[in-house]
Amino acid sequence: MYKVEDLRFKYPKNKDDVIKGISFEIKEGEIFGFLGPSGAGKSTTQKILIKILEDYRGKISYSGKDVSEFGNDFYEDIGVSFEMPIHFSKMTAMENINFFLKLYKRNADVETLMKRVGLWESKDKMVGEFSKGMKIRLNIVRALLNEPKMLFLDEPTNGIDPANAKILKDLVKEFRDAGGTVFITSHIMSDIDQLCDRVAFIVDGEIKEIDSPRNLKIRYGKRELRVEYKENGKTITREFPMDNIGKNEEFLTLLQTKDIETIHSGETTLEDIFIKVTGVGLRDESE
Numbered sequence: 001m002y003k004v005e006d007l008r009f010k011y012p013k014n015k016d017d018v019i020k021g022i023s024f025e026i027k028e029g030e031i032f033g034f035l036g037p038s039g040a041g042k043s044t045t046q047k048i049l050i051k052i053l054e055d056y057r058g059k060i061s062y063s064g065k066d067v068s069e070f071g072n073d074f075y076e077d078i079g080v081s082f083e084m085p086i087h088f089s090k091m092t093a094m095e096n097i098n099f100f101l102k103l104y105k106r107n108a109d110v111e112t113l114m115k116r117v118g119l120w121e122s123k124d125k126m127v128g129e130f131s132k133g134m135k136i137r138l139n140i141v142r143a144l145l146n147e148p149k150m151l152f153l154d155e156p157t158n159g160i161d162p163a164n165a166k167i168l169k170d171l172v173k174e175f176r177d178a179g180g181t182v183f184i185t186s187h188i189m190s191d192i193d194q195l196c197d198r199v200a201f202i203v204d205g206e207i208k209e210i211d212s213p214r215n216l217k218i219r220y221g222k223r224e225l226r227v228e229y230k231e232n233g234k235t236i237t238r239e240f241p242m243d244n245i246g247k248n249e250e251f252l253t254l255l256q257t258k259d260i261e262t263i264h265s266g267e268t269t270l271e272d273i274f275i276k277v278t279g280v281g282l283r284d285e286s287e
């Protein structure tokens, strides 16, 4: 769907590039996660991909055609949810939606979408009176108004409660299952783990890793099995190498003779991988 080659970008006011030669592909029908510490360049990359920032170097093609060759018809194809949702606060939710609907040739079924995100009841309420979570949900509805082929979501679940986050995640998955492609950034690793087919880690404008969450967890994890069993009322933990585990006499004897409590393989979590790859902890959400 997207092919990005050696992308570089500098903000006019800055001296140095903030995007320093990144290359990646977004395959049609996948949810592609873009992860990295605050200031790494995730939102900047999203803005370049959607043609809001144009003075980049490198090559970006969408559906096999250079993005610079697309005119406004490009926006018929994509849906975007920005990091900071901007709505007309003195208009109702429905007035906001109707304003944006008119910009597109293709229109989604608004009632279904609004019901889906739990905003139908509030459709005639002034958006200025919306809570943060309501504004974020309205933002997703806006992103889907033109029935896009490709969806860009910049931290869509930031600042909403778990139940609403689940609604959004289910929406994103359904969108993908119906053939849509998604580019998503998030700091919430469990969301990324549940949603993404592949993820890229970006650190200080450079991509450090690209793979599926599963492969990353295997690659960064230990090839090890940890067994906890009970003996004389105490829990004992033993670790065994995964290689040739089926022939490991000690392991097999343990399975046959002990009162096993848990068995785990040593895959790591996306959180741990994030810290390993980026060299920094997760962003303090209070900032």
Ligand SMILES: Nc1ncnc2c1ncn2[C@@H]1O[C@H](COP(=O)(O)OP(=O)(O)OP(=O)(O)O)[C@@H](O)[C@H]1O
Residues within 6 Å of the ligand: 011, 013, 014, 018, 036, 037, 038, 039, 040, 041, 042, 043, 044, 045, 083
């Ligand atoms: N309009 C701008 N002018 C100048 N520099 C900018 C501008 N917007 C962002 N930057 C800088 O570009 C770098 C990348 O910013 P970007 O917003 O892409 O990061 P991010 O990965 O999305 O971070 P976060 O996780 O905090 O959203 C940062 O160093 C930031 O200070």
Ligand SMILES: [Mg+2]
Residues within 6 Å of the ligand: 042, 043, 044, 083, 154
């Ligand atoms: Mg950002």
